[in-house]
Amino acid sequence: MIISLTEAQKLDPEILQEDIDAFEQSVRQLTNNNFQNTAVRFDNVALQEPNLIKVKDSIKGLRIGDTLEVNYSSYNDGLYKIEEIHEDSIKVAEESFLEESGRDLMITLVQYPADIKKGIKKLIEYDKKMANKAGIKSETISRMSTTYYDVTAAENTDGYPSNLLSFLMKYKKMRW
Numbered sequence: 565m566i567i568s569l570t571e572a573q574k575l576d577p578e579i580l581q582e583d584i585d586a587f588e589q590s591v592r593q594l595t596n597n598n599f600q601n602t603a604v605r606f607d608n609v610a611l612q613e614p615n616l617i618k619v620k621d622s623i624k625g626l627r628i629g630d631t632l633e634v635n636y637s638s639y640n641d642g643l644y645k646i647e648e649i650h651e652d653s654i655k656v657a658e659e660s661f662l663e664e665s666g667r668d669l670m671i672t673l674v675q676y677p678a679d680i681k682k683g684i685k686k687l688i689e690y691d692k693k694m695a696n697k698a699g700i701k702s703e704t705i706s707r708m709s710t711t712y713y714d715v716t717a718a719e720n721t722d723g724y725p726s727n728l729l730s731f732l733m734k735y736k737k738m739r740w
Contacts, residue, residue, distance in 0.1 A: 565631050565645055566591065566676045572681075576692040576729060587684050590722050591676075595735045599680075600633060602688070604673035610665035611640050617654040617661075617671060626654065626673060636668040643647075643674060652736050685732035690728060 566588050572579045574604050592598060604625035610618040611634070626632075630646045632654070644656035654671075703710040 575688045595732050596737045596739050597735050599676050601673040601675045607670045611661045614659035615656045631674040632671045633674050635670050
């Protein structure tokens with residue numbers, strides 16, 4: 565998770581968890597970067613219903629609230645937020661695991677740099693400020709006039725002006 569719901573609601577009280585999840589998915593898709601910290605990775609784990617990850621090694625490098633990515637799973641690939649850490653298991657917030665284990669199954673810590681968090685906050689502020697102003701080409705009331713910048717397909721990415729997403733450029737990876 566790039567930013568928490570409570571942190572985002574300080575910027576825009578009407579934002580939902582789905583919006584934050586959409587921002588995260590967009591960042592990962594636009595950059596082709598999973599932001600995985602491979603130094604904190606656990607192989608050969610088992611996933612147990614409803615939301616428990618059994619780890620064979622000692623659990624180091626994780627904190628409550630961190631995000632884990634499950635890879636090489638037939639049913640459970642995805643991002644999960646840590647709710648509890650025990651001696652040999654990790655409980656995640658979402659209750660969605662299907663029982664699964666295997667040698668290839670792994671979990672990896674996901675960490676986003678501070679400028680990604682700052683950029684997402686700017687996008688939330690932009691949404692709040694510009695949501696009711698979309699589509700206005702020109703507006704004149706008495707002696708006050710308002711004209712908004714046209715955003716063409718070349719100057720637009722995912723519904724935002726390209727300059728607002730420039731913070732992602734240094735994290736882009738090639739697609740193979």
